[in-house]
Amino acid sequence: xxxxxxxxxxxxxxxxxxxxxxxxxxxxxxxxxxxxxxxxxxxxxxxxxxxxxxxxxxxxxxxxxxxxxxxxxxxxxxxxxxxxxxxxxxxxxxxxxxxxxxxxxxxxxxxxxxxxxxxxxxxxxxxxxxxxxxxxxxxxxxxxxxxxxxxxxxxxxxxxxxxxxxxxxxxxxxxxxxxxxxxxxxxxxxxxxxxxxxxxxxxxxxxxxxxxxxxxxxxxxxxxxxxxxxxxxxxxxxxxxxxxxxxxxxxxxxxxxxxxxxxxxxxxxxxxxxxxxxxxxxxxxxxxxxxxxxxxxxxxxxxxxxxxxxxxxxxxxxxxxxxxxxxxxxxxxxxxxxxxxxxxxxxxxx
Amino acid sequence: xxxxxxxxxxxxxxxxxxxxxxxxxxxxxxxxxxxxxxxxxxxxxxxxxxxxxxxxxxxxxxxxxxxxxxxxxxxxxxxxxxxxxxxxxxxxxxxxxxxxxxxxxxxxxxxxxxxxxxxxxxxxxxxxxxxxxxxxxxxxxxxxxxxxxxxxxxxxxxxxxxxxxxxxxxxxxxxxxxxxxxxxxxxxxxxxxxxxxxxxxxxxxxxxxxxxxxxxxxxxxxxxxxxxxxxxxxxxxxxxxxxxxxxxxxxxxxxxxxxxxxxxxxxxxxxxxxxxxxxxxxxxxxxxxxxxxxxxxxxxxxxxxxxxxxxxxxxxxxxxxxxxxxxxxxxxxxxxxxxxxxxxxxxxxx
DNA sequence: TTTAATTCCGTGCACGGTAACGGAAAAAAA
DNA sequence: TTTTTTTCCGTTACCGTGCACGGAATTAAA
Numbered sequence: 001x002x003x004x005x006x007x008x009x010x011x012x013x014x015x016x017x018x019x020x021x022x023x024x025x026x027x028x029x030x031x032x033x034x035x036x037x038x039x040x041x042x043x044x045x046x047x048x049x050x051x052x053x054x055x056x057x058x059x060x061x062x063x064x065x066x067x068x069x070x071x072x073x074x075x076x077x078x079x080x081x082x083x084x085x086x087x088x089x090x091x092x093x094x095x096x097x098x099x100x101x102x103x104x105x106x107x108x109x110x111x112x113x114x115x116x117x118x119x120x121x122x123x124x125x126x127x128x129x130x131x132x133x134x135x136x137x138x139x140x141x142x143x144x145x146x147x148x149x150x151x152x153x154x155x156x157x158x159x160x161x162x163x164x165x166x167x168x169x170x171x172x173x174x175x176x177x178x179x180x181x182x183x184x185x186x187x188x189x190x191x192x193x194x195x196x197x198x199x200x201x202x203x204x205x206x207x208x209x210x211x212x213x214x215x216x217x218x219x220x221x222x223x224x225x226x227x228x229x230x231x232x233x234x235x236x237x238x239x240x241x242x243x244x245x246x247x248x249x250x251x252x253x254x255x256x257x258x259x260x261x262x263x264x265x266x267x268x269x270x271x272x273x274x275x276x277x278x279x280x281x282x283x284x285x286x287x288x289x290x291x292x293x294x295x296x297x298x299x300x301x302x303x304x305x306x307x308x309x310x311x312x313x314x315x316x317x318x319x320x321x322x323x324x325x326x327x328x329x330x331x332x333x334x335x336x337x338x339x340x341x342x343x344x345x346x347x348x349x350x
Numbered sequence: 351x352x353x354x355x356x357x358x359x360x361x362x363x364x365x366x367x368x369x370x371x372x373x374x375x376x377x378x379x380x381x382x383x384x385x386x387x388x389x390x391x392x393x394x395x396x397x398x399x400x401x402x403x404x405x406x407x408x409x410x411x412x413x414x415x416x417x418x419x420x421x422x423x424x425x426x427x428x429x430x431x432x433x434x435x436x437x438x439x440x441x442x443x444x445x446x447x448x449x450x451x452x453x454x455x456x457x458x459x460x461x462x463x464x465x466x467x468x469x470x471x472x473x474x475x476x477x478x479x480x481x482x483x484x485x486x487x488x489x490x491x492x493x494x495x496x497x498x499x500x501x502x503x504x505x506x507x508x509x510x511x512x513x514x515x516x517x518x519x520x521x522x523x524x525x526x527x528x529x530x531x532x533x534x535x536x537x538x539x540x541x542x543x544x545x546x547x548x549x550x551x552x553x554x555x556x557x558x559x560x561x562x563x564x565x566x567x568x569x570x571x572x573x574x575x576x577x578x579x580x581x582x583x584x585x586x587x588x589x590x591x592x593x594x595x596x597x598x599x600x601x602x603x604x605x606x607x608x609x610x611x612x613x614x615x616x617x618x619x620x621x622x623x624x625x626x627x628x629x630x631x632x633x634x635x636x637x638x639x640x641x642x643x644x645x646x647x648x649x650x651x652x653x654x655x656x657x658x659x660x661x662x663x664x665x666x667x668x669x670x671x672x673x674x675x676x677x678x679x680x681x682x683x684x685x686x687x688x689x690x691x692x693x694x695x696x697x698x699x700x
Numbered sequence: 701t702t703t704a705a706t707t708c709c710g711t712g713c714a715c716g717g718t719a720a721c722g723g724a725a726a727a728a729a730a
Numbered sequence: 731t732t733t734t735t736t737t738c739c740g741t742t743a744c745c746g747t748g749c750a751c752g753g754a755a756t757t758a759a760a
Contacts, residue, residue: 027717
């Protein structure tokens with residue numbers, strides 16, 4: 001045996017006076033076992049501290065475990081693309097364990113397509129599921145089905161109020177806003193601040209940045225009550241319009257020296273910033289998308305706060321895999337991940 | 351089989367007109383095979399793209415792989431204690447793969463004890479080794495032996511000039527000093543800076559902070575050429591003396607407002623700092639030791655740059671394990687890890 | 701050419717679990 | 731009580747490799 005003296009199912013069988021077939025049935029509780037035998041076996045298992053041999057199990061099982069992942073469709077340079085990198089990373093880790101992943105994607109602005117993805121996912125009967133819940137209500141339908149079939153699932157990015165998830169991996173949203181404000185005002189000279197926000201599709205059910213904004217505003221009123229904070233909305237699909245609106249804004253409020261955005265789209269305003277060098281002294285954004293990182297290394301953006309969606313999914317998949325393969329329960333259910341402060345001097349190592 | 355249609359040694363045996371016993375001998379080239387058969391088998395292996403089934407292999411092998419780790423003895427709240435946490439973390443990951451770890455420790459200031467640890471390690475005939483090279487020369491003796499026996503080894507923390515290591519995990523030292531200076535001067539008000547250094551045992555062969563200091567100084571002369579940087583040496587084992595020297599220093603140079611240390615011992619000067627609140631406006635140190643983190647959350651320390659020795663060992667062990675168990679080559683040989691900027695607002699998530 | 705020594709190779713069991721199969725035992729129906 | 735059904739359990743054939751053992755084939759020695 002792998003570890004010198006680990007008990008095997010044969011040991012359990014012997015000690016409980018039954019056969020290994022019965023022990024196996026108990027271990028996978030697939031019925032056809034009398035209560036008496038069940039209890040007996042369980043007692044012996046506990047007494048011996050039995051742990052199954054993963055190798056033998058996987059070898060005998062033959063068919064790989066499938067983990068299904070539910071994320072929105074997306075372009076190549078987006079938050080979700082980062083997440084996809086995390087999937088690849090995780091696959092490398094758990095692939096050798098005989099685990100395969102399948103991505104189900106849906107249109108971010110279309111609840112129907114989300115539902116469709118859900119039903120495709122359920123049909124495939126995966127061993128586990130990773131979800132970034134976008135549509136709250138429909139997600140609950142999904143998860144309740146998963147619970148019925150006792151398929152474990154983990155959330156990342158956004159958490160759902162739900163009693164059945166195996167684990168959650170995400171950012172402490174409020175704190176991230178707080179941190180953002182701290183980083184923005186580090187040079188102690190902030191008097192007029194501009195927050196740039198993105199016009200949202202009214203259909204979308206949740207805006208993950210709302211709590212983040214609250215944290216930001218709280219920091220500001222605690223530390224810089226005199227500072228003026230203004231907001232400008234831009235259309236992510238219309239760069240020219242964006243430029244124009246920024247021009248108008250800065251005509252109206254030329255004293256603005258600090259800017260922040262709460263989502264991953266800071267790169268949208270980078271062109272304007274670089275056409276008006278020195279106009280803004282400090283810029284803080286979120287997420288290490290490539291264009292953001294480029295702007296950071298050029299000095300256009302002062303700080304990026306990275307939430308590493310890649311790590312979130314990756315850890316999610318690994319937690320799921322550990323649960324499925326080794327029967328491990330995650331150490332923590334809610335995992336608030338670190339927020340990394342990226343500057344031009346440490347960014348290249350992320 | 352795990353992946354549906356992978357060839358097995360039986361397939362190879364059949365196609366080469368030999369038996370699995372012979373194929374096995376070829377695979378582990380332990381002789382007793384005619385050249386003709388050997389070539390035939392190799393050809394078939396290549397043709398089919400055969401990859402051994404690790405599960406079956408490990409299962410049949412029976413005896414666990416041992417990874418030996420070589421680090422200095424240490425107290426509970428130290429850099430190396432963090433590393434030890436990383437070992438524990440890694441064990442959790444690779445333990446289920448039938449891998450056990452063994453720590454060999456030695457006296458940090460005694461090359462003889464290092465050599466002794468090395469020979470104990472070699473006697474145990476591990477499948478792989480993780481080293482933080484302290485004594486350059488003696489480390490080379492160790493690694494050359496390991497190469498002879500073709501035992502893979504990885505470095506962490508410090509790298510050795512050596513052609514045989516499997517991987518290295520550590521910090522970009524120069525950049526970390528650069529970053530340190532940047533973080534220290536973020537408030538743009540640094541005019542007189544104090545660097546606190548620890549008196550070193552002259553026996554020690556390497557000072558890992560020397561490159562870090564170079565990065566720091568370069569940043570300062572590039573960005574704040576007018577800023578005065580002074581150095582004070584303290585004795586880590588004599589806190590009263592330390593206090594006194596700090597007192598004297600600040601009597602002599604009362605204009606000093608910024609302080610930094612390049613090793614993990616910033617906690618040594620925290621008591622003094624807290625007895626003189628407001629005296630110093632910005633303090634930067636390294637490493638997330640508990641006392642450092644506590645000082646950070648109290649605001650005594652402004653920024654900690656975390657190099658996460660725990661992650662370094664952990665990744666090292668995992669890379670080794672992947673190599674031993676799955677025959678994987680690491681993606682990168684030299685892995686420069688991220689330097690995390692910890693402030694009181696994001697520290698609790700590390 | 702016979703015998704002894706080598707070299708080479710096939711067979712078979714073990715590793716720890718999985719799951720299909722079929723039959724014994726117990727419970728329900730007749 | 732006999733028959734049928736249901737519940738429960740043991741047996742067995744794998745999964746893909748590792749390795750010991752013994753025998754066949756080849757070569758060297760007699």
